[in-house]
Every structure is written in structure tokens, then in C-alpha cells.
Amino acid sequence: MTDMRRWVWAGALLLLCLFVYFLHPILSPFLVAMVLAYMADPLVDRLEKLGLSRTWGVIVVFALFTLVFMIALLVLVPLLAKQFVRLYELAPQVLDWLQHVAMPWVQAKLGLADGFWKFDKIKAAISEHMGQTTDIVSMVLSQATASSLALIGWLTNLALIPVVGFYLLRDWDIMMAKIRSLLPRHREGKIVALAGECHEVLGAFVRGQLLVMLALGIIYAAGLMLVGVELGLLIGLMAGLAAIVPYMGFITGISAAMITGLFQFGADPYPLMGIAAVFLVGQMLEGMVLTPLLVGDKIGMHPVAVIFAILAGGELFGFAGVLLALPVAAVIMVLLRHAHDLYKESDIYGGQEDPDL
Structure with a gap:
């Protein structure tokens, strides 16, 4: 019976992995909403302690998030757009400075051969693109609207995030209680x-x-x-x-x-x-x-483990994998820590050698 339960759990885990793998193109808004609900749950709990109902607490938190988002949208985005445009304009000049000022200085100090690093092709490519368009926003929009279905899908996913996040946050405690009620009593x-x-x-x-x-x-x-x-x-x-x-x-x-x-x-x-x-x-x-x-x-988590988790998640599941990578890695780290403790307490690690062998 024990072996049967293990196979059932292994099969459930396999089905979950297959579910995430095949449906990862549509999981991103749900994962983002889940992360936002998880982050905001303690704040809503505090508002409940102050006397607000769960629904009104969620509404207040969403209003605060919306206010912060709108301020960032109105203030930060235009400033960043200007800096991206400026970076795009300065790129050929930076390459020219690297080629004619910085690299000759490095060459003189290290005694390298003449022309050991050329930027002519890179600079020509950037200049060619700048000649085609000077408006980055128009270029991005033209690429986005090249496929109307892709644009509609992206906007739909974006609109789903606050809707799903609201319902998850409102029913968070109820969902956690139901999950706990399904756990095996002895475990x-x-x-x-x-x-x-x-x-x-x-x-x-x-x-x-x-x-x-x-x-x-x-x-x-x-x-x-x-x-x-x-x-x-x-x-x-x-x-x-x-x-x-x-x-x-x-x-x-x-x-x-x-x-x-x-x-x-x-x-x-x-x-x-x-x-x-x-x-x-x-x-x-x-x-x-x-x-x-x-x-x-x-x-x-070791820095190498962080880098590996992000790259592995992105490679396996795309953007949804990047969102899942570090939380999943953190949970795996906790489970491995307990598995390590169990191994140290087991006979495999501390048992004495059989004298007949």
C-alpha cells in the first residue's frame, strides 16, 4: 500500500509538471496575479485586524497599488523612454569613443597590436538602423501591431492580472484553509x-x-x-x-x-x-x-543556484518559468534541507559496517 501511495504521488507530480509545461503560454497572468496576491495578503490581514472586511481590505490595497502604478506610469515611463532614446542616439558615439580613445589607451598600456579591436561593423549597423528610424516608440508599436491577434492576446493577459489577483486575494485565506483540510490527518x-x-x-x-x-x-x-x-x-x-x-x-x-x-x-x-x-x-x-x-x-540560496534556477526556468517554460524559478527553487531548497537531515539521522549514514562483509 505504501508503494502504491508513492506511485500515486509521483504520478500527480508528473501530471502537474506536464500541466505547467503544456499550458505555460497562458499561465503568465495567473502566476503574476498569484505573486501579487501572495505579496499583498499580509497587508490585507492587517487591514482586517483594523476592522475592515476582507473585501474592503482588498479594495483598499488594490486602490493603493493602482495609485502607485499610475504615478510610475505618468512619471517614470516618460523619463525612461527619453533615456532609451538618448542611449539609442549615443550608441555610435560611444563605440567611436571606445575605438579611438579607450582602446588606444589600453593598447598603449598593455602593448597590444594595432587594430586588435574594431567597432566599424557594429557602428555601421547601428547607424544604418538610426537612418531608418529615429523614433523607437514607433518602431516598437509597428512590431507589436504586426500581428493583431498577438497584440489582443497580450492586452487580454494584461487585463486578466488585476481581475484574477482580486479574486485570489479576496479568497486567499479560504483557499489555504481548504487545502489544509485536504491534508492527510496523520501527516x-x-x-x-x-x-x-x-x-x-x-x-x-x-x-x-x-x-x-x-x-x-x-x-x-x-x-x-x-x-x-x-x-x-x-x-x-x-x-x-x-x-x-x-x-x-x-x-x-x-x-x-x-x-x-x-x-x-x-x-x-x-x-x-x-x-x-x-x-x-x-x-x-x-x-x-x-x-x-x-x-x-x-x-x-547560493548565487550560482539563483542564476541556474532563472536560466533553467526560462529555458523550460519561458516567461512563466522565470516567474516560477526562484519560488520553486526556494521550496526545493527547504525540502532538500530536510532530506539532508533525515539522511544524517538514517542508518545509511551512521550505521556500522557489517563485519561479515
Whole structure:
């Protein structure tokens, strides 16, 4: 009977994997809505404690999310669009500077052969595209409207997110209670304990790490804009997003900012020192304030595991896989930790050797 139950669980897990694999093109809005509901559930619970009903708590939270989204849409998106256009315009000039200023300096310092790195083809390709169009927004829209069905599907998925998220958030506690009621009675305590540990890890990542990324993006962007870096907002926000992998945001951000600073300010040391100071302050705040306060030590995922999980999820299931990758990896990490403890307590690990062998 025990073997039969194991086969049933293995078959259910296989069916779940097949379900996700074959339906991943339509799962993205549901996964995004689930992540948003999971993140907002503690806030709705607090509003319930203050006397609001569950439905009104969800409405208040959705109103706050909508307000923040509209502010970002009205303020941040136009600024980012201008910086993308400026980056598109500056790309040939940056390549020209790398070819005629930066690379000759590296060549002279390292004693490399003449013409060891040429940018002519890259620069010509970018210039050719710039000659075709100077309006990036029009180019993106033309690609999006090339397939009306794809555009309608994308807009439908976007509209589904708040609708699905509202119902999931409203009925979150009810769904959790029903799931718990379906657990085997003799295993309920163990499963609930494991689920609680997974919840701590997921909460630390989904809420804590995303808040750390947001805070770092704001710190980097504000600091670079105060220094006067022309693409400071774009570089800062990209560095914040890259902070999902430890130290990746710092490395990519300071590299891009230094290259931009050298191109913009030349050999003037003070702006470059300012750029370095921005990222050093951001790194110190992340290590001493943001991560201990918002994340703690519950995740414990190695940076290599984070990179592998993201790449594997994207390769297997596309965008839906990227959304699922780290939460699934965090749960697997918790289960492996318990499997490791069981192995250490088992006779396989600590049993004595048979003298007859």
C-alpha cells in the first residue's frame, strides 16, 4: 500500500509538471496575479485586524497599488523612454569613443597590436538602423501591431492580472484553509511545519528581496542623477533589477556607470569618484541595513543556484518559468534541507559496517 501511495504521488507530480509545461503560454497572468496576491495578503490581514472586511481590505490595497502604478506610469515611463532614446542616439558615439580613445589607451598600456579591436561593423549597423528610424516608440508599436491577434492576446493577459489577483486575494485565506483540510490527518503537522518554513523562505524572497531590489534601484538612480550621469536613471534601475543575484547589480551597475562617466566627463576624477561613491554607499546599505532588515538569513540560496534556477526556468517554460524559478527553487531548497537531515539521522549514514562483509 505504501508503494502504491508513492506511485500515486509521483504520478500527480508528473501530471502537474506536464500541466505547467503544456499550458505555460497562458499561465503568465495567473502566476503574476498569484505573486501579487501572495505579496499583498499580509497587508490585507492587517487591514482586517483594523476592522475592515476582507473585501474592503482588498479594495483598499488594490486602490493603493493602482495609485502607485499610475504615478510610475505618468512619471517614470516618460523619463525612461527619453533615456532609451538618448542611449539609442549615443550608441555610435560611444563605440567611436571606445575605438579611438579607450582602446588606444589600453593598447598603449598593455602593448597590444594595432587594430586588435574594431567597432566599424557594429557602428555601421547601428547607424544604418538610426537612418531608418529615429523614433523607437514607433518602431516598437509597428512590431507589436504586426500581428493583431498577438497584440489582443497580450492586452487580454494584461487585463486578466488585476481581475484574477482580486479574486485570489479576496479568497486567499479560504483557499489555504481548504487545502489544509485536504491534508492527510496523520501527516498534517509535518506538512504544515514544512509549509511554514517554505512560507518564511518565499516571504523573505518575494517580499524582502523585491523590496531590496527596488530600494537599490532608487538609491543608484538618484545618486547617479545627482552626480550628473546622463543615463543615471536607466543604469540605476537596471542595476537594481540585476541585484536579484547577489553582487550582480553592483558589478553591472558600476561598470556601465563608469563607462558612461568616462565617455561623458572624460578624465575628470571627481564625477568618477562620485559614481564609485554611489555604488559603494548602495552596497554598504544593502549589506548592513536593507538585506538584514527586509530579507534576513532565511533564503540562503547560493548565487550560482539563483542564476541556474532563472536560466533553467526560462529555458523550460519561458516567461512563466522565470516567474516560477526562484519560488520553486526556494521550496526545493527547504525540502532538500530536510532530506539532508533525515539522511544524517538514517542508518545509511551512521550505521556500522557489517563485519561479515
